[in-house]
Amino acid sequence: MVRTKDQFLKDVANRKREIYFRGRRLSTVLEDEDLKYAAYHTARLFDYPKRTYFDESLNLEISKYYKIPRSSHDLLERHLLIYDNTIFGYGLFNISQAIGSDALFALLIVSKMIDKKYGTDYYSRVWRYYQDVVRGDLTIAVAQTDVKGHRKKRPFEQPDPDLYLRVVETKSNGIVVRGAKAHTTHSVAVDEIIVLPTRAMSPNDKNYAVAFAIPVDTPGLKLIVRETGRVSRTYIGRKEGVEPETLTVFDDVFVPWDRVFMYGEYDYAGLLAITFATYHRFTAVSYRAALANLYLGAAYKMAEANGVLDAKHIRDDILEIVIYKEIQRMGALAAAMYPLIQEGIAIPNPVYTNIAKLYSNSKFSDVLKAVVDVAGGIIATFPTYEDLQNEITRKYVSKYMQAAIDGERRIKLIELLRDLVVIGGGWYLTTMMHAEGSMEASKLELFRSYDYKEALELVERLLEE
Amino acid sequence: MVRTKDQFLKDVANRKREIYFRGRRLSTVLEDEDLKYAAYHTARLFDYPKRTYFDESLNLEISKYYKIPRSSHDLLERHLLIYDNTIFGYGLFNISQAIGSDALFALLIVSKMIDKKYGTDYYSRVWRYYQDVVRGDLTIAVAQTDVKGHRKKRPFEQPDPDLYLRVVETKSNGIVVRGAKAHTTHSVAVDEIIVLPTRAMSPNDKNYAVAFAIPVDTPGLKLIVRETGRVSRTYIGRKEGVEPETLTVFDDVFVPWDRVFMYGEYDYAGLLAITFATYHRFTAVSYRAALANLYLGAAYKMAEANGVLDAKHIRDDILEIVIYKEIQRMGALAAAMYPLIQEGIAIPNPVYTNIAKLYSNSKFSDVLKAVVDVAGGIIATFPTYEDLQNEITRKYVSKYMQAAIDGERRIKLIELLRDLVVIGGGWYLTTMMHAEGSMEASKLELFRSYDYKEALELVERLLEE
Amino acid sequence: MVRTKDQFLKDVANRKREIYFRGRRLSTVLEDEDLKYAAYHTARLFDYPKRTYFDESLNLEISKYYKIPRSSHDLLERHLLIYDNTIFGYGLFNISQAIGSDALFALLIVSKMIDKKYGTDYYSRVWRYYQDVVRGDLTIAVAQTDVKGHRKKRPFEQPDPDLYLRVVETKSNGIVVRGAKAHTTHSVAVDEIIVLPTRAMSPNDKNYAVAFAIPVDTPGLKLIVRETGRVSRTYIGRKEGVEPETLTVFDDVFVPWDRVFMYGEYDYAGLLAITFATYHRFTAVSYRAALANLYLGAAYKMAEANGVLDAKHIRDDILEIVIYKEIQRMGALAAAMYPLIQEGIAIPNPVYTNIAKLYSNSKFSDVLKAVVDVAGGIIATFPTYEDLQNEITRKYVSKYMQAAIDGERRIKLIELLRDLVVIGGGWYLTTMMHAEGSMEASKLELFRSYDYKEALELVERLLEE
């Protein structure tokens, strides 16, 4: 079944969950004037014109997001899908089926490995779940990052044992879990949540080595939403909605066995975490390259509007953004070109993925800086939203905002840049630096996974007499 | 007369002005629940314990801000005053007598030069005005940056002649001016506005070469305020208030002759602009060094709270902020140590001032990046203000925010960092990059004013046979 | 004919040219103890095991370098060839057939365009020349960069008209040219020189719009060689030789018509220059990625040798080099993946090529910095080459150079790093920043050729009501 926008909106209304937002408890996002834009955002996914294809092996029309990548070509297609859907979404990523498929691919690979070692049957559970997801055209959030407590202590060493999500009870029909995951994107407006371990685990961390999937209306699951701002006032928000994160509390949540994908196999926790991360960082550089167009287009137009497109420092600023965008694309293309194949599934090349992701995280502050340099101080000192609705004040603003283009048009550019930088910049910077893994996470993985052999052999050959 | 906080608040209530904020017209900031914090901010200045001194030449107790610097020592004292007052103000600059004195010093110098060349009497006007200000313990905003229209055209070349402020009528008793100045900081909550030219002018720009001072309740003066956010919710805001900028419209404003300090002497417009800028950049690096403590302290405490103070990349982040802070101080100290003396008044050394300022503008994005790296994604995805007031949700948040310190304490740190980065970061970045002059402005002045002689002679000596 | 190493060495001995080196005039490089390594370097090309293939259309076994790229796949193969041959060459690029083919591809494309516009027959001349080159398995240098005189003046505006190479006489059988080209790599040890214009030309520059090819033993051609250092003492030099540049003086050199490929078509000079540059920058990022292995391998081994491979700042240094290497590869892969096809020939994508090249130029100083940080000061203060040959001193050095590995082995690493950084670093930095085009050259082309449409349309869609 391929869902439509309307079906999704009906489903989201029916699937009651426990949401906390601005001091109120909600059972759906539709009850709040700002938060409802989260549902509209998911709904937009179903309008994306090129979203589905006919899958031969399943004999079914399904979402392209769920196409299991088997080759370089499939990964390239996936990159283009995510990039293009983000452009369709005015530069805003639509995570609703992207992150879930990232998690499912990792689970399909790692569950098979665990089964081989331990004689378990996780793979068949994952495969059945995958089929349910695909057939239901479901949307999914992934809860991975634990709240983590003292960062230098392992899960089992924390004074409060709940600071990493853990199994607190094992029953005949399933398990009970407790803990909290931070930064769960869009859990308020999707159908399911997949839970993955956040790091490598030691034998003592066995209870923390757990992976599973649950519907968002599972009892005990509490979604505490971040401040989203006045969504309907921003240029992107009012067209494309919003993707809010939650602090996701698992208050003794029951998970039936057929939804449990890892249970104590601590020695695979790290592999599952990093395999998902690799897919998801590939997704990240794909959508972020598209998102960069917002900053690029806005800066370029502002430079034109101010009459300074030929100023050297302005050109350098614009090139900074061009390069930011394209190095991410270069990384995605190279990562697709040289995949790892594990259990018959193609994983984006971790070296190129992590280099592109590291560039993405570490240079976004320079993108902001470049945009601010072009935009000028006016984006910070511009009159309020309401004063622009007021005829008297708008008249003055319109007159005095004239430059190389008329004032009315330039007002819009200033407002867009205010959205992107002054109102949203701090939030974007933080999420660009931490979402899908921090700089240190990419560095660690890069140093670990890089193959130094070629370089070392070259030097060895040189030093031989 | 030395004013008290209460006197100031009474004065601000009495001095009606034409303010536009969030679609409403106000006659004082006290009428608005958020904007009133602007008046509280100015009022705080009068509580600063070390604000005044007895001036021998005036035979009067006056604000230290208005002490005319005559020496290296005076400039050093001025640096320490601004730095210390900013620390007193929880890291928030108090512009209320700082910028006005920067402008007055520049006017005292340049007016004398103009008088010498043109036989005018500007200096005595400035001096009388200075005395009024000092005796009244007045607070002042400075409106310098014109809205500027097409950036590659000079004032007189703009299609709409009002895009730089200009004299539209000359009367026997004074002049009438029209135009708009952007980014006028704190005009809504001070007593006076000094208006200065924004750039060097050509003979054709004569009508634009104008400087003057007016009370903020002068008819025709319209103050359109930027969005200030929910001041009372931020940690700094509820203690120290806010300094909002306005788009300041001069709708045919009359200025009497004794308040006119430049009138057509286009060949001194650039000098006046840059002399003020040099003082004001010295002020800037002084307060910004103090402001950096906010980021430094918050990052340091968060690193401790997370248990990662000994991680190398965290230490590098913290050092980034330390260096940011101290290079500004180094610049201020050096600028005070080697002043220029003009007309008997000490100007901070422009080379050191501009280097420190350029560093300040261009590296603030790296400070933000460092802070975000330390703080983690949680500052972007943290529950809302209201959910923290709600007992149920707060309980969960408090439990799951535990780390190397208890959850309640860590919540405060997260909220503070959210203020500084997620909510305020984009605004701070923009103002840090543009306030008191952009990077290009500092570069231009630095390249122009630098004395290459020493380096060129060294190379000459080397190349001689 | 596929040449062998020995045949080449015989040919180079027979083809007398006019070389100036260290104050002496030579007719072949073989006459000089240091310069002879230039011939050995070219000769090494013929030992590269995978150098040739059977070309169906020519019905001939030929060098892979001369394979005309028709597709993405061909460009990818070309990238891998250059990369792999550089690894074979101990990290030292072998330019001998690479640059010539870059020039030939550009000439094949642009000559056809000129012919279409002007009805000339350049393409058939180029094609015949190409066949001669391929059949003779010739090696080629390219002389492009003019000495340029006053950089702000066009060729025809220079006080001395010879500061760009120009036609000084036109004869029935050919042309006579005068001028000088800087930085002609390896002209002393190849068979032919192709001469190309260095920039876009105006109608007044007609005499400067000239392209041609000549054998290196053409009368009037003078090759003034740079200092090469003591080649035989460096680790790379004694294995792989050297590629010296010359100031190449054309002292009224005659070129027959069949070797003239542009003669006055000034409106195509820029296109020819930039098309060659694009190919050559693609070549550059391909060999430079391989060269980076030298720095990477040496730094990694030194970190091991010092026992500091797990120090965080050392890891950051090593990652700096990894990223430097791989961003160049990413760029080459993406440039091959999305080529331009002109006249049936595939040109590497200019955006990805220029981004990778710009990264390569602008970040090499950071690579040096990273390597120096790892290597320590010892590479600068290490005893002399001769003291290491001396038994007494070597004994001390060997004892005191012990670290996590034995002293003898560490001595070699120190010496290699001394080669790469202390002796060679300044030269490498300069050539990495200027060879195949400076940073500004890549920026100009990138800003010019980038397609902003996607970004601008995205912003347009957002701003629409």
Added chain:
Amino acid sequence: MVRTKDQFLKDVANRKREIYFRGRRLSTVLEDEDLKYAAYHTARLFDYPKRTYFDESLNLEISKYYKIPRSSHDLLERHLLIYDNTIFGYGLFNISQAIGSDALFALLIVSKMIDKKYGTDYYSRVWRYYQDVVRGDLTIAVAQTDVKGHRKKRPFEQPDPDLYLRVVETKSNGIVVRGAKAHTTHSVAVDEIIVLPTRAMSPNDKNYAVAFAIPVDTPGLKLIVRETGRVSRTYIGRKEGVEPETLTVFDDVFVPWDRVFMYGEYDYAGLLAITFATYHRFTAVSYRAALANLYLGAAYKMAEANGVLDAKHIRDDILEIVIYKEIQRMGALAAAMYPLIQEGIAIPNPVYTNIAKLYSNSKFSDVLKAVVDVAGGIIATFPTYEDLQNEITRKYVSKYMQAAIDGERRIKLIELLRDLVVIGGGWYLTTMMHAEGSMEASKLELFRSYDYKEALELVERLLEE
């Protein structure tokens, strides 16, 4: 006694030492055509016109270098002395009395502290030695950095116990030491060597906690010199000489008790090391600011010579160097302004000193990059020294090097830049990054010594309700 240049040269000839250079054993540098320039360099110090002053307390005319700093003013004078003497020396630091005084000041302070704790009499030994030095107007090298072996092991943990210098025998009249110090600058051409510990020591490292002074002609002391290049060919070398480093081997060297300044007081080894380092880094930023003029002047002149001084990217390059120079000066000025006073002696402020030094180390690669960008590739591909002596080739070079200035003049600039970058750049980069302490050394000390109190209190005040 104030020595003259000639006296010094006589002394250096008489004081035979054990030097190894280019495979030969020398007893003075004067025996070698290149190395003799080391003695000329020291000799130049005695020509510096403002070198001495009359010291009231000693009742003697002495070198200003040996003036014990008691105040901010004294430190400022010291900064200016070093800066100015470096300018006198064509940008080349003259270490001959600078580093020795840095060590003596540290010894005067720390010896007093040790005496206080342990009842020893080191201070009086240091004081007598200081008097001898001052009265003899002696020149001194300092050997601090041990060769260090495995960097993660402490001195006593090294497999070979000699990898840090240590006491191997204690006699009634003195001690015998063994080991090697790396990077000892100018030991071949001064009178004395002071030896200091290189790091903090543990109780097990007691034998390594040793400090002393010896004449350079002490038996067992072996000086193995680095490659100096062809000194007489470089512009600076032929005017100002050279400062070569040695690997300094202590082959069971005897030191009499009155020259021993630390003997087993391991708990003061770190303090002595860092106190010396602070003085010496202050010296470093003082001479390096002067040295930067070489790069600044040469780049500026080359930009003029090429006619591109008004190009924006060239101006940015030049400003990069200006800022490099002036941030070092700012740091020195601030460090002098706020000294620590210990045992009555003024120590430069460690925070400002280390920030300036860290900037100096970490940004020199950017200075090189800027200079290379301005200079162009020609500095790497320029004809050899000998070809410039050859009339025929020089004629061509002179013609074709014409630009906005004549060719002969531009040749000199190119050659100078070749000295500074192509020939010397790798060496300079390495020493600028490691001399007087690496970047990590400055970071460690900065993080450790920084007073976070102000920032932490500010944040505490904010977070209080």
